[in-house]
Amino acid sequence: MVQKQQPPRFVHRDISWILFNRRVILEAYDDSNPLLEQLRFLGIAANNLDEFFMVRVPRMQSLARLPEKQIDKLTGCTQEALLEELTVKNRENLELQYQRLAELEKRLAKKHYYLKSFAQLTVREAAQMGRLFKETIFPTLAPMGVDAYHAFPRLLEKALHLWVGLKELETGETREAILPISNRLPRVIQLSPRRFILIEEVIAHFLPQIFVGNQVTSAFVFRITYDHDLAFEEDDQEDLSQQMSEYLEERKKGLPARLEVGSLSTIDAGDPTHLLRELGLCQRDLYQKAAPIDLTFLFDLVATIGEKNPAWLYPPAKPLYDPRWQPTRILKTLDHEDLLLQHPYDSFRGVLSLLEAAVKDPDTIAIKQTLYRMAKDSQVIKLLKKAAKKGIQVTVLVEIKARFDEASNLHWVEELEAAGCFVSYGFPNMKTHSKALLIVQNKGGDIKRYAQFGTGNYNESNSQQYTDISFFTAREEYVSDLTDFFNYLTGYRNHPQYQKIVTSPEDIRQLVVTKIQQVVADYQSTGVGKIFAKMNALTDPLLIEKLYEASQVGVPIHLQVRGACCLVPQVPGLSETIQVSSIVGRFLEHARIYAFTTSAGTENWISSADWMTRNMVGRVEIATPINQTSCENLLTHLIQVYESDQRKAYFLHEDGEYRRLTPNNGISAQAIFLTEALRKTTNIVARQQLLVDQLRRLPK
Known part of the structure; x- marks a missing residue:
C-alpha cells in the first residue's frame, strides 16, 4: 500500500507570498468587484511582484548560485528547489493575470473602450501619433549601440527599453541597439475619449526614423528588475543619515534579478538570449509574454476611464468623522473616555485632529511621535514643524531604514530638524516600527498627557486604502508607559517595567507564548479556550510551534493572515483545529489584533507587530491591551465580524492551496x-x- 505523503510542517515564506499575490490576481476574476477595479487588481499584483523581485528573490538566487547546496532550515529544501517551485508558481500566476487582462479588454471593447496597436489606428490617429512622435517623443530618445566598441550600459530599473535588431542597408552588416524610453513620458496615450495606445507601440512604428540607413529586423520591449537586498551595515560611531545616503548610492549597483520581455504588434520579437547573457541571468529569470509588460500602466488607464464611468469603480467610501474627534473637542473627549478608531471606516482625520489640537492648545509643552512611512505631502510633518516653531518641544523618532522610503525619510529629517524638532533614530541595527504619539500638557501646574497607539503608519494617503486601528487614551497607566517608552528610545535608561504595554525586541514574542500557554492550560482543565490573531504575515517558527502545541490539545484557533503564512493548518495530529483565512478585498488588511480567550474571559491586544521573527527580535514594536476600557466591546465586535467573513476570505488547506468557500454567500x-x-x-x-x-x- 502506498502511504499518503504527509504535508510539510512549514511552508517557505516566499512560496506562501506568491500564493498571496495569486489571491490578488483572483480578485480580478471576482465579478462582484466593479469592472475597472478588476483591472486595478491586475496592476496591484504587478506592482507587488516588482518589489518581491527587488527584495526577496535575489536572496534566493544568491544562495542557489553557491557551489555547495544550501538547505533551508525551515522546510529542509535546497534553495535551488525552492527557487524552481517559486518560478513555477509565479508563471502560473502570470498566466492567470494575462488571461484575465485579455478577457477584461474584451469587456471594455463591448463598452467601446479600446487599447489599440499601431496597425489598428485610423489614418487620422496615425497622423496624430506622427506629430506626437516628432514633437514630443523623438527629442527624448537616445539610442545606444551594443557592440565591442560600446560598453554595455547600466540600464534604468523598471523603465521600458526597446531591444532593436538592425541590418545596415549598404553593407548588410547586422547589429543591435538599445532604446530607453523616458519615465517622464506617459505610458498610456489617449487617442480619443475611448481609444488608447501604449507609447512603446508608437515608438516601435517609427524606429526607421531613428535608425536611418538601417532596416529594422526585430524589436522587443523589455524591463529589468535589480537586486535591492543589499545589507545595511550600520556603524554606531558614524552619523546614521550620512551612512544611509551612502548606502542608497551603493544599492543602485545591485545585480539584475529579472528580465521581462514583451512583444510589439508590428515587428518580429527576435531572440532575447543575448540580452539575458549580457545581464548575467539564466533562462529561469526570463519572463516573456506576447503582450504588454509592466501592467502598472493599468492604474492610469483605470483613472482615465473611471472619470467618465464612476459606476465601474467602487462607490466612494464615506468614512465616519464623529464631532467628538474635532480639534476643538478631542482632548476634552479623552478626559472622559477612550476612543478606538478603525481606519479607513473611521476617518484618519481623527488622528490628525489629536495632533492639531495639541499644536493649537497653549497648554501643550511637548509632543513625541514615531514615524515610519509618511505621505508625500505629509500633514503630520507640517503639524510637527508648526508645533516646533511655536516653541513646543517636539521629539520625533524617524526610521530612516524603512525600505524604499529611506530617501523620503532623510528628506523629512532635514525638514524637521530645520524647524527645530529633536530627531532620533532609535537603537543601532534595529528598526523602530512602533506607531505611537504622546502629547504632554501643563494645565496650571498639573501635567496632563494624551496617547495614541496604532497598528499603521502616520500616512494620511495610505490610511484611505489600509485597514488599521488607532487607540486614544489619557489613562495614567498608558500615558506613563508611553513616556517611559520614548525616554528609553531617545535617551539612556534601563528597559522600563511597563504597566500595560509590551514591546519588542523579545517581549512581544514572550507575551504571545505566555498567552498561548495560559489558553492551553485553561482549556485542558475547563474545556474553554480560543485564540484569534490577525496579522500581515506569520513566519516565526517558535510561535508556529506553540500554535501547533495548542492545536494538539484541541484549542480552536483562527488565524487571519493576509500575506505569507508558513504554518500548515488542518493536518491531523498537528494542526487540525487551526483555521487560516486571508481577506483580500477593496482595502488592504493591515491591522494586527491578538485575542486570547480562557474561562476568565478574553484579552484583546492591538499591535504594530506581525508574528515574524524580524518583528519579534529585530524591531522595536508595541503591543497594547484593549481591556477594561470603553473600547473593549468595540474591538470584540471587530474580531467577530472578521471571523465571520465567508465571502471575501480565502481559506488555507493542508495541501497548501487557498480556496474560497463554495458557495461563498456569507458576509x-x-x-x-x-x-x-x-x-x-x-x-x-x-x-x-x-x-x-x-x-x-x-x-x-
Missing part, C-alpha cells in the same frame, strides 16, 4: 464595516439636524 467584513460607518454618519447628521430644529423653535 464580507469590509462591506459590513462600510455599512456601519455609513449608518453612524447618518445617525450623527440626523442628531445634528434635530438639534438645529430644536434651537430654531426656541422663543427669541
Whole structure:
C-alpha cells in the first residue's frame, strides 16, 4: 500500500507570498468587484511582484548560485528547489493575470473602450501619433549601440527599453541597439475619449526614423528588475543619515534579478538570449509574454476611464468623522473616555485632529511621535514643524531604514530638524516600527498627557486604502508607559517595567507564548479556550510551534493572515483545529489584533507587530491591551465580524492551496464595516439636524 505523503510542517515564506499575490490576481476574476477595479487588481499584483523581485528573490538566487547546496532550515529544501517551485508558481500566476487582462479588454471593447496597436489606428490617429512622435517623443530618445566598441550600459530599473535588431542597408552588416524610453513620458496615450495606445507601440512604428540607413529586423520591449537586498551595515560611531545616503548610492549597483520581455504588434520579437547573457541571468529569470509588460500602466488607464464611468469603480467610501474627534473637542473627549478608531471606516482625520489640537492648545509643552512611512505631502510633518516653531518641544523618532522610503525619510529629517524638532533614530541595527504619539500638557501646574497607539503608519494617503486601528487614551497607566517608552528610545535608561504595554525586541514574542500557554492550560482543565490573531504575515517558527502545541490539545484557533503564512493548518495530529483565512478585498488588511480567550474571559491586544521573527527580535514594536476600557466591546465586535467573513476570505488547506468557500454567500467584513460607518454618519447628521430644529423653535 502506498502511504499518503504527509504535508510539510512549514511552508517557505516566499512560496506562501506568491500564493498571496495569486489571491490578488483572483480578485480580478471576482465579478462582484466593479469592472475597472478588476483591472486595478491586475496592476496591484504587478506592482507587488516588482518589489518581491527587488527584495526577496535575489536572496534566493544568491544562495542557489553557491557551489555547495544550501538547505533551508525551515522546510529542509535546497534553495535551488525552492527557487524552481517559486518560478513555477509565479508563471502560473502570470498566466492567470494575462488571461484575465485579455478577457477584461474584451469587456471594455463591448463598452467601446479600446487599447489599440499601431496597425489598428485610423489614418487620422496615425497622423496624430506622427506629430506626437516628432514633437514630443523623438527629442527624448537616445539610442545606444551594443557592440565591442560600446560598453554595455547600466540600464534604468523598471523603465521600458526597446531591444532593436538592425541590418545596415549598404553593407548588410547586422547589429543591435538599445532604446530607453523616458519615465517622464506617459505610458498610456489617449487617442480619443475611448481609444488608447501604449507609447512603446508608437515608438516601435517609427524606429526607421531613428535608425536611418538601417532596416529594422526585430524589436522587443523589455524591463529589468535589480537586486535591492543589499545589507545595511550600520556603524554606531558614524552619523546614521550620512551612512544611509551612502548606502542608497551603493544599492543602485545591485545585480539584475529579472528580465521581462514583451512583444510589439508590428515587428518580429527576435531572440532575447543575448540580452539575458549580457545581464548575467539564466533562462529561469526570463519572463516573456506576447503582450504588454509592466501592467502598472493599468492604474492610469483605470483613472482615465473611471472619470467618465464612476459606476465601474467602487462607490466612494464615506468614512465616519464623529464631532467628538474635532480639534476643538478631542482632548476634552479623552478626559472622559477612550476612543478606538478603525481606519479607513473611521476617518484618519481623527488622528490628525489629536495632533492639531495639541499644536493649537497653549497648554501643550511637548509632543513625541514615531514615524515610519509618511505621505508625500505629509500633514503630520507640517503639524510637527508648526508645533516646533511655536516653541513646543517636539521629539520625533524617524526610521530612516524603512525600505524604499529611506530617501523620503532623510528628506523629512532635514525638514524637521530645520524647524527645530529633536530627531532620533532609535537603537543601532534595529528598526523602530512602533506607531505611537504622546502629547504632554501643563494645565496650571498639573501635567496632563494624551496617547495614541496604532497598528499603521502616520500616512494620511495610505490610511484611505489600509485597514488599521488607532487607540486614544489619557489613562495614567498608558500615558506613563508611553513616556517611559520614548525616554528609553531617545535617551539612556534601563528597559522600563511597563504597566500595560509590551514591546519588542523579545517581549512581544514572550507575551504571545505566555498567552498561548495560559489558553492551553485553561482549556485542558475547563474545556474553554480560543485564540484569534490577525496579522500581515506569520513566519516565526517558535510561535508556529506553540500554535501547533495548542492545536494538539484541541484549542480552536483562527488565524487571519493576509500575506505569507508558513504554518500548515488542518493536518491531523498537528494542526487540525487551526483555521487560516486571508481577506483580500477593496482595502488592504493591515491591522494586527491578538485575542486570547480562557474561562476568565478574553484579552484583546492591538499591535504594530506581525508574528515574524524580524518583528519579534529585530524591531522595536508595541503591543497594547484593549481591556477594561470603553473600547473593549468595540474591538470584540471587530474580531467577530472578521471571523465571520465567508465571502471575501480565502481559506488555507493542508495541501497548501487557498480556496474560497463554495458557495461563498456569507458576509464580507469590509462591506459590513462600510455599512456601519455609513449608518453612524447618518445617525450623527440626523442628531445634528434635530438639534438645529430644536434651537430654531426656541422663543427669541
